[in-house]
Each structure stands twice: as C-alpha cells, then as structure tokens.
Amino acid sequence: MKSIDDILAGITAGQPRAIGRAITLVENQQEGSEAVLSHLDSLVCNYLVLGITGPPGAGKSTLTSRLIEQYRADGERVGVIAIDPSSPLSGGAILGDRIRMMRHAKDPDVVIRSMATRGRLGGLCSAAGSAVRIMAASGCSKIIIETVGVGQSEMDIIGLADLTLLALAPGLGDDIQAMKAGLLEVVDLLVVNKNDLRGAENLAMDLEGVARQREDKYGLPTRVCRTIASEGQGIEQLVALIAELESLHSESGEMNRRRQVSRNREVVDWGLDMIREKLEPLAALHKHEASPQKTAVQLLQKLWLDL
Amino acid sequence: MTTKHRILIGKPGLDGHDRGAKVIARALRDAGYEVVYTGIRRSPAEIAAAAIQEDVAAVGLSSLSGAHLRLFPAVVEELRHGGAADIAVLGGGVIPEDDVAVLLAAGIKAVFTPGTSLEEVVQAFAAVCDEQ
Ligand SMILES: Nc1nc2c(ncn2[C@@H]2O[C@H](COP(=O)(O)OP(=O)(O)O)[C@@H](O)[C@H]2O)c(=O)[nH]1
Numbered sequence: 164m165k166s167i168d169d170i171l172a173g174i175t176a177g178q179p180r181a182i183g184r185a186i187t188l189v190e191n192q193q194e195g196s197e198a199v200l201s202h203l204d205s206l207v208c209n210y211l212v213l214g215i216t217g218p219p220g221a222g223k224s225t226l227t228s229r230l231i232e233q234y235r236a237d238g239e240r241v242g243v244i245a246i247d248p249s250s251p252l253s254g255g256a257i258l259g260d261r262i263r264m265m266r267h268a269k270d271p272d273v274v275i276r277s278m279a280t281r282g283r284l285g286g287l288c289s290a291a292g293s294a295v296r297i298m299a300a301s302g303c304s305k306i307i308i309e310t311v312g313v314g315q316s317e318m319d320i321i322g323l324a325d326l327t328l329l330a331l332a333p334g335l336g337d338d339i340q341a342m343k344a345g346l347l348e349v350v351d352l353l354v355v356n357k358n359d360l361r362g363a364e365n366l367a368m369d370l371e372g373v374a375r376q377r378e379d380k381y382g383l384p385t386r387v388c389r390t391i392a393s394e395g396q397g398i399e400q401l402v403a404l405i406a407e408l409e410s411l412h413s414e415s416g417e418m419n420r421r422r423q424v425s426r427n428r429e430v431v432d433w434g435l436d437m438i439r440e441k442l443e444p445l446a447a448l449h450k451h452e453a454s455p456q457k458t459a460v461q462l463l464q465k466l467w468l469d470l
Numbered sequence: 471m472t473t474k475h476r477i478l479i480g481k482p483g484l485d486g487h488d489r490g491a492k493v494i495a496r497a498l499r500d501a502g503y504e505v506v507y508t509g510i511r512r513s514p515a516e517i518a519a520a521a522i523q524e525d526v527a528a529v530g531l532s533s534l535s536g537a538h539l540r541l542f543p544a545v546v547e548e549l550r551h552g553g554a555a556d557i558a559v560l561g562g563g564v565i566p567e568d569d570v571a572v573l574l575a576a577g578i579k580a581v582f583t584p585g586t587s588l589e590e591v592v593q594a595f596a597a598v599c600d601e602q
C-alpha cells in the first residue's frame with residue numbers, strides 16, 4: 164500500500180485500507196494527495212451528497228445510521244463523513260458519531276470516516292470535499308456528511324452537500340432558536356426527530372409555520388418530516404422526500420448549479436490554504452513598520468512575483 | 471505533533487462499563503490526539519474494521535470482563551487479516567499481572583493494569599504513534 168497506483172486501484176476496488184489511507188493523505192495534505200485527487204474525477208459517476216446538520220443530541224448520527232440501513236436495503240453503497248469539533252485548547256478531538264453506526268461496521272459497502280474540524284479557517288472543506296470524491300470513486304452512490312450546525316466552517320461544509328437536512332429535537336433549549344435563524348435559510352428539509360418526546364408536536368408546528376413563510380424556488384414550502392430515529396420510524400418517508408427533492412433538483416438544473424458553486428468554493432479554499440502557507444513565514448520574517456494592511460499588500464505583491 | 475495522531479478506543483466483550491475507556495479517550499484528546507470512540511460491546515472484527523476505515527495509528531482496547539486473553543489478540547488478528555498489521559494495538563483493564571506477558575507475546579504493544587497511571591497510558595500511545 165505504498166504507491167499512489169496501489170491506492171488508486173484499491174479505491175476503485177472498494178478496499179477499506181486504500182480508502183482510509185487516501186483520506187488521510189488528503190486530510191493531512193501529505194505527499195501524494197494531489198496525485199490521488201487528480202486521478203479521481205475521471206472515476207466518479209453518479210452520487211448524491213446529503214448534508215445532515217443540527218444541534219448536538221438532535222439525533223443526527225442515529226438518523227444517519229437509519230438512512231444507511233434504507234439505502235443499503237436498496238443495494239446502494241453508502242459513505243459517511245462525520246465531523247466533530249476539535250478542542251481549541253489541545254487540538255485533539257473525541258469523535259463519537261460512529262457509536263450510533265456500529266451496526267454497519269462489518270458491512271463492506273458502508274464507508275464511515277470521522278473527521279475533526281482541526282480549527283481550520285479553510286481547509287476543512289477541501290478535506291471533506293476530497294473525502295467525498297474518494298468515497299464516490301470507491302462506488303458510494305449516497306454520501307452523508309454529518310456536522311454540528313454551528314460556526315462558519317460547518318456552514319461551509321453544508322455547501323458541499325447537494326441536499327441539506329436540518330435535524331432538530333424537542334428539549335434542546337435555546338440552541339434551536341439561535342440555529343433556526345441562520346440555518347433555515349440554507350436547508351432543504353426539516354426533520355423533527357424524537358417525535359416520541361413531549362414538545363415534538365409544538366416544535367413541528369412551530370417549524371411548519373416558519374417553513375410556510377418561505378417558499379423554495381419551486382413555490383413549495385420547506386418540508387417538515389417527523390421521525391423517531393431510535394425506533395426507525397418515519398425513515399421511509401424521509402427517504403422518499405429526499406428522493407423527490409433529488410429528482411426535482413436534477414431535472415431543473417439546480418443540482419448542477421449547486422455543485423458548481425461548491426466546486427468554486429473548494430477552489431478558493433485550496434487557494435487560500437496555499438497562500439496562507441507561504442504568507443505566514445513571510446509575515447513572521449517581516450519587520451512591521453507599515454500598518455498590517457499595507458504590509459499584507461506588500462507581502463502579497465512579493466508572493467505574486469514568487470509564485 | 472506528527473500527522474499520525476488518530477487513535478481508536480474500543481471496548482470488546484460483554485461488560486458495559488466504559489468509564490475507564492472514556493477517561494482514557496479524554497486524556498488522549500487533551501494530549502492532542504483525535505480519538506474515535508466506538509462504544510461498548512463490540513466484536514474484535516467490528517473494532518478492526520472501524521480502525522481500518524478511520525486509518526488510525528493505534529487502537530486502545532479496554533476490557534473488564536476477564537476475556538482479554540481472547541479478545542485483544544483477536545483484534546490483532548483481525549487487523550492483520552485486513553492488511554493493517556501496522557496499526558498498533560494497546561490494551562488495558564482488569565488484567566492480572568500474569569497475563570501481561572501473554573498479551574505482549576501475542577502482539578499487544580502495551581498492556582495497562584489498574585496500577586498504570588493515566589500519564590503512562592498517554593505516553594505509551596505517544597510512543598507507538600511516533601514510531602509510525
Ligand atoms: N427518544 C428518542 N431518542 C433518540 C431518538 N433519536 C436519537 N435518540 C437518542 O438521542 C441521543 C443523541 O443521538 P445522536 O444520534 O448521537 O445525536 P447527534 O449528536 O445529533 O448525532 C442518543 O442517546 C440517541 O439514542 C428518537 O427519535 N427518540
């Protein structure tokens with residue numbers, strides 16, 4: 164498993180070891196990652212990227228596990244990228260989403276990868292976007308990205324998805340109020356999970372009220388779906404809604420438009436990373452006589468010449 | 471910190487007490503590691519499959535049920551079977567002193583007993599991660 168050719172062959176053959184290695188390469192931007200990525204696009208065929216966001220404890224991982232179940236029953240190969248925040252203090256992270264998905268651990272057609280945000284301003288999108296492509300190249304036709312719906316990097320991640328689902332649950336307190344404002348604008352589907360708990364009905368009605376006020380480009384209100392992920396209830400309806408939106412968006416060209424936007428964002432993300440890498444040592448060497456802004460202009464001019 | 475700083479903590483076997491495993495996971499996080507935790511009652515095959523997908527440098531196993539002599543080497547075997555013999559396996563829990571040598575001989579890179587300090591545990595993981 165040393166050479167890039169071995170890794171590429173392993174990815175196409177769906178080998179877990181090769182897929183895992185490839186994702187590590189791109190996540191760490193190690194030697195060979197560019198070579199892997201540049202060969203991938205030609206391998207990729209049809210796939211759907213589904214984003215699942217929402218506050219901690221809403222049931223995102225449990226929902227993901229249920230969706231895996233449904234898609235596997237339809238014979239699809241499924242990839243999951245589960246993102247959790249890194250600790251700002253140590254840089255470490257506890258990645259616990261897999262706990263809820265372990266029933267699929269031995270299924271060779273379920274590829275799960277946990278990723279930490281690593282406190283990056285950019286970079287996370289490029290890593291997650293690359294992981295999506297690696298999974299797609301390994302034959303995954305459904306790829307789910309689970310991320311906590313807070314912060315800018317998480318919002319950017321959402322941009323990678325073809326369709327985004329916001330999972331909420333009763334009893335999570337003020338989180339929901341804060342989250343609703345920003346996220347309701349960008350999500351395609353609302354899921355009220357834990358429909359077995361008190362307060363679920365109120366939450367669903369509240370969301371339906373909000374959803375009615377904003378129609379999507381087809382004149383449809385954002386749909387609200389009720390689930391009990393821990394019991395597997397409502398999952399079939401959810402899968403049907405996702406399929407409906409998927410065909411709507413692919414026929415209207417919306418899907419392609421979104422992919423173009425997200426690809427552009429990835430390009431910028433990569434570019435910014437590359438610039439930062441060069442800029443940081445320059446800034447450290449620079450004698451700071453001018454204002455930071457002026458210095459930045461000078462250093463960038465120097466960079467253009469050197470690039 | 472090297473790029474090799476992903477670790478999986480797993481609990482094979484039937485006991486349902488994961489306080490110790492969680493304490494270790496948090497200590498490793500605080501030392502800068504990304505720790506994938508897979509929860510209680512997992513089979514060696516499930517733990518190995520997860521470790522390979524997550525491409526971790528090391529797997530830490532916790533067992534309080536007394537079945538470590540069977541379960542820990544089984545994880546080593548499953549990893550080897552999956553073409554991932556390079557992923558280091560470490561383990562701890564309620565392990566009698568007499569069993570330590572047996573486990574080390576079976577390919578477990580470090581064995582922690584109730585007397586091992588948290589600091590020693592973190593150091594042992596650091597050592598195997600740095601080796602890679
Ligand atoms: N009562 C109830 N609990 C659920 C439901 N779905 C998930 N849970 C539980 O909620 C907790 C958090 O779930 P998890 O999937 O980890 O949430 P996440 O943080 O959003 O990924 C777990 O203990 C789940 O078992 C549900 O529909 N009803």
Ligand SMILES: [Mg+2]
Pocket residue numbers: 223224225259260309
């Ligand atoms: Mg989760």
